[in-house]
Amino acid sequence: MSLQQIASALGKFPELALLDFHSLNLFIRYASLAKEEIEFSIPNRELCPLSLPTKILRVLASALGECDTRLIDICWSAFGELVWTQPEIAATNEEILAFNDAALLHQTSFRHLFPPVRSCQSPICVNHRDDKSIMTLKEPLTHRATLFTVKHGALPIYTTSFYCRACHIRYYHDYHVHKQSSLRTYYGGVPDVVQVAQHFFVESALLELFANNMVFGWLSGTNCARIYNEALSSPHAHIVNNKTAFPAIYQDTRHFTPDDWTVTRFIRKEDTMNGFFLYSLLLHKAEHNGILVLPHDEASQRDRLQPALAERNSAMEGTGQECYAHACDLCFHIVENEHGQLTKLQAAGCDGNTIGHRSCKVHDCKNPLPNLRHHFCEQHGHLRLKCAVVDCSADHAAGHRTCDRTEHRALETAYFKRGNAMFQLRSRLKKAGVSVPNNSVSGLDTSKEGEDEEVVFEMGPGGPVELDPDECEGKPETGNRRMRAIFGGRWTHNEQLIMRPCGVILSRATLFGSEAVSAVHVS
Structure with missing residues (x-):
């Protein structure tokens, strides 16, 4: 905002003289934080609205400490075009806290999450528009949630979905669902924020951090959650965790989540794992120009992800690995024999590790268990009585x-x-x-x-x-037939990997019963 703009605005709106430069600057910054909420309340987001919705007027008046919403309306008339055309600002932690203190009371927030579309995406629907700026979706539904971020910690937010009355599709932040369908269809690409549960959203940057923690630090989902909750959930975690060392500063440190917020600001271990899997599936689909489709009616996110994860794992058992055709000087050699003929030599090793998961107690059964408390799959469920x-x-x-x-x-x-x-x-x-x-x-x-x-x-x-369950059942020296009993649940034998000498993994498969050559060949 230049001095010339301020002088021009003062000439048109002398009431602005009641505000100092700091307050005018804060108005522009807070109004920018509310821009997406304003966009979804007007029919065309390309056109700057002449006035603000009543809710936003009250939010900005409260955030600025001004009780007169008329003065806020004058500020918008003077600087609304500037807010509408300027790029997104990088808010400070203090600005986020002050904005949310006012916004949460009016069912909006910093980073209020909306669908990425404003009109119906079905080309044959009367509410479809080629102009992505036109708003045709109606019937907003808003609920509370928590957004887990890298920079600003765990934030209380609101999220809003919209409905197309013509073709009965509800549009959420990450996906859309038809009224008569049991599927949720994602929009394509990888969003900046991923919904890992109904009330929990995680930044993709944070999910990338979790993925690297698991790969390079060998951290579990539980430990990823613990580290985040202790070190990143608050922008002042180093002060909150060491109150005695920062006695004066700690008194001025405030948490971002209000006391009456019904959604926790602590990420759960299941959310770190579900987020990691969902983020990985979205990356995979984006890399192959595909669209992720998941069941919508499942009771838990874990069950919802299972079909897509099984499909991805099945693809990895064949040529689905993107480095399947890899060749380098460490694993690929051309040898010329005495007759001048060239022969290709490329080796691969096959071995398994002991990471396994619960499986049906019937030997080599590959059917999934209904849940981890069961010992038999649905096909062999009658054997639980034996x-x-x-x-x-x-x-x-x-x-x-x-x-x-x-x-x-x-x-x-x-x-x-x-x-x-x-x-x-x-x-x-x-x-x-x-x-x-x-x-x-x-x-x-x-x-x-x-x-x-x-x-x-x-x-x-x-x-x-x-006996050791993994040992071979050899014939006893006594010559008598062994009588074996299996108590408890059974685990898969191993996860089998095929690798080039240079370390590139070509393929993988789960071996359920044994690590025999025949089992490797079939898998």
């Missing part, structure tokens, strides 16, 4: 996991007698190559074993013996 001993067709007795046969019940008794902590430690040491005698564990307790662990027992000459 005895836990392998190959036993009898139903288990009431209150037990085995049938009434004495030797089967002995395996179950041994299962419940195993000392949780010590037996798990012995199992881990064994997998690490450390030999630990069976009789080195004492002080058995009768607590029930965790449902997420695959536990295998067999009946040996000296009684029940715990």
